[in-house]
Amino acid sequence: AEADTQRELTDGFHLVIDALKLNDINTIYGVPGIPITDLGRLAQAEGMRVISFRHEQHAGNAAAIAGFLTKKPGICLTVSAPGFLNGLTALANATTNCFPMILISGSSEREIVDLQQGDYEEMDQLAIAKPLCKAAFRVLHAADIGIAVARAIRAAVSGRPGGVYLDLPAKLFSQVMDAQAGANSLVKVIDPAPAQIPAPAAVKRALEVLKSAKRPLIILGKGAAYAQADDAVRALVEQSGIPYVPMSMAKGLLPDTHPQSAGAARSLVLKDADVVLLVGARLNWLLSHGKGKTWGAPGSKKFIQIDIEPKEMDSNVEIVAPLVGDIGSCITALLDGMDGKWPTPPAEWTDTIKARKEANLAKMAPKLMSNASPMNFHGALGALRTVIKERPDAILVNEGANTLDLARGIIDMYQPRKRLDVGTWGIMGIGMGFAVAAAVETGKPVLAVEGDSAFGFSGMEVETICRYNLPVCIVVFNNNGIYRGTDVNSSGGADVAPTVFVKDSRYDKMMEAFGGVGVHVTTPDELSRAVNEAMDSGRPTLINAVIDPEAGSESGNIGSLNPQSSIRKK
Numbered sequence: 001a002e003a004d005t006q007r008e009l010t011d012g013f014h015l016v017i018d019a020l021k022l023n024d025i026n027t028i029y030g031v032p033g034i035p036i037t038d039l040g041r042l043a044q045a046e047g048m049r050v051i052s053f054r055h056e057q058h059a060g061n062a063a064a065i066a067g068f069l070t071k072k073p074g075i076c077l078t079v080s081a082p083g084f085l086n087g088l089t090a091l092a093n094a095t096t097n098c099f100p101m102i103l104i105s106g107s108s109e110r111e112i113v114d115l116q117q118g119d120y121e122e123m124d125q126l127a128i129a130k131p132l133c134k135a136a137f138r139v140l141h142a143a144d145i146g147i148a149v150a151r152a153i154r155a156a157v158s159g160r161p162g163g164v165y166l167d168l169p170a171k172l173f174s175q176v177m178d179a180q181a182g183a184n185s186l187v188k189v190i191d192p193a194p195a196q197i198p199a200p201a202a203v204k205r206a207l208e209v210l211k212s213a214k215r216p217l218i219i220l221g222k223g224a225a226y227a228q229a230d231d232a233v234r235a236l237v238e239q240s241g242i243p244y245v246p247m248s249m250a251k252g253l254l255p256d257t258h259p260q261s262a263g264a265a266r267s268l269v270l271k272d273a274d275v276v277l278l279v280g281a282r283l284n285w286l287l288s289h290g291k292g293k294t295w296g297a298p299g300s301k302k303f304i305q306i307d308i309e310p311k312e313m314d315s316n317v318e319i320v321a322p323l324v325g326d327i328g329s330c331i332t333a334l335l336d337g338m339d340g341k342w343p344t345p346p347a348e349w350t351d352t353i354k355a356r357k358e359a360n361l362a363k364m365a366p367k368l369m370s371n372a373s374p375m376n377f378h379g380a381l382g383a384l385r386t387v388i389k390e391r392p393d394a395i396l397v398n399e400g401a402n403t404l405d406l407a408r409g410i411i412d413m414y415q416p417r418k419r420l421d422v423g424t425w426g427i428m429g430i431g432m433g434f435a436v437a438a439a440v441e442t443g444k445p446v447l448a449v450e451g452d453s454a455f456g457f458s459g460m461e462v463e464t465i466c467r468y469n470l471p472v473c474i475v476v477f478n479n480n481g482i483y484r485g486t487d488v489n490s491s492g493g494a495d496v497a498p499t500v501f502v503k504d505s506r507y508d509k510m511m512e513a514f515g516g517v518g519v520h521v522t523t524p525d526e527l528s529r530a531v532n533e534a535m536d537s538g539r540p541t542l543i544n545a546v547i548d549p550e551a552g553s554e555s556g557n558i559g560s561l562n563p564q565s566s567i568r569k570k
């Protein structure tokens with residue numbers, strides 16, 4: 001009877017957790033501290049998976065890639081001011097890459113922040129986050145948490161996916177309210193990412209342009225991978241017979257060994273195609289903005305573009321057939337219009353591609369067999385290529401300069417969403433965050449192929465990997481530095497050049513410090529043995545792979561973006 005009359009209470013902490021769980025969000029990536037320490041604890045007590053990192057940027061990158069892999073917003077939880085700023089880098093990167101995530105940060109008291117009276121970790125976080133994400137919300141009353149979380153989810157995953165910021169001031173968490181009223185305030189978001197059906201006229205236009213092509217090409221981007229319309233994508237490619245090129249994170253949407261893949265003839269097809277169908281790929285710097293030398297004679301191309309974001313059309317060049325809608329719906333509409341009878345592209349075109357592809361692959365093959373020690377990139381990547389071929393369900397995380405550019409070309413992918421890399425910004429530092437989330441979200445083995453410099457940005461998270469005993473195998477391509485390990489200080493001073501690291505470092509010892517497996521290898525044979533062992537055992541492993549410090553080129557494939565002085569003083 002006592003219990004009947006006593007009102008049951010809930011509070012801000014519990015409402016945040018209940019709101020997430022109600023929407024099937026069951027994992028939080030974060031770094032604990034004031035004022036969200038208890039939120040993490042309580043979330044774990046309530047059955048959520050709470051993965052604590054050593055730095056917020058990596059927790060944020062984990063949340064972002066969880067969003068890419070699952071189509072649900074990944075959650076990153078940080079403390080105020082500096083923790084928030086660290087997480088914000090990942091939120092901005094997620095937004096740029098069209099990955100859905102929600103950064104939830106604790107913040108200081110509004111009254112004090114707004115009067116700039118110098119609170120603990122004072123910062124107007126909402127204002128700072130706003131320009132760097134899709135939407136930003138602050139919650140002042142516990143009764144509004146349900147609506148705020150619902151808005152955040154919808155904003156993150158609907159239309160073009162991206163990052164959302166949720167600002168939760170410290171006082172909110174301990175605000176108490178009636179439990180039943182609290183439960184009633186929660187919202188389960190119905191149809192958070194509604195299908196967006198393309199207009200029939202736009203479909204017809206696209207098909208007419210496509211049919212007029214003599215040298216058609218499909219480019220698959222990571223939007224196509226995100227959409228999880230894998231069967232439709234495959235049907236479009238195979239029923240049209242059109243050669244395709246996958247962008248980096250779209251590799252494996254169809255196996256890279258697919259006869260229609262023109263990946264190994266990329267420069268030829270970009271230059272010579274007359275009609276290009278973009279599927280969830282932007283004509284940004286990664287595609288030379290759709291113009292210039294890469295794309296052949298000016299005016300020689302017609303672009304058809306499938307994208308959920310109407311403003312993406314004509315961003316760089318004219319799109320003659322914009323097809324605005326979600327990829328699944330757009331491709332289904334195209335397939336309906338093709339009606340099972342589509343003319344095969346001219347053999348002259350497909351034969352030319354085939355010949356170029358075979359020539360390029362034949363040129364590459366012997367390099368991949370190199371058994372040189374210290375290893376060069378090709379020898380080492382040749383070994384890893386075989387590993388992924390034999391373990392196609394493993395997830396490959398990849399960052400670096402040469403390590404990235406060469407791995408992208410050399411390591412074939414066989415299944416969708418198995419290659420996670422530096423994305424739209426081409427940044428370093430995503431490695432360990434992506435690796436952790438890939439393991440947590442999929443339960444599959446993860447192989448992280450890292451340049452030694454790239455690894456350094458998130459290297460401390462090896463402790464996180466060991467702590468959660470994740471099946472992650474990290475291979476550090478150790479060539480003693482950035483681009484190469486041979487640069488010298490031309491002033492003759494005592495400091496080493498700004499691009500080189502401690503020579504002959506043993507990154508494998510870092511892993512051993514936390515109870516993981518460390519291996520030091522100097523040949524491709526040793527490398528493949530060590531990786532296979534790691535993947536069989538599922539134990540956290542770091543392999544220090546010694547790469548010739550002379551190997552590699554400045555800035556990898558994008559040296560043209562790295563200005564160099566022509567009036568260097570002697």
Ligand code: ADP
Pocket residue numbers: 097098160161220221222223224226227247248249250279280281282283284286306307308309312325326327328423424
């Ligand atoms: P890549 O780097 O692989 O070329 P981008 O990130 O440049 O890929 O492009 C991805 C594109 O996919 C973005 O323009 C985004 O708006 C679009 N996109 C993401 N999800 C969907 C979806 N479900 N349907 C349609 N377009 C999508």
Ligand code: MG
Pocket residue numbers: 451452453477478479480481482483484
């Ligand atoms: Mg290096």
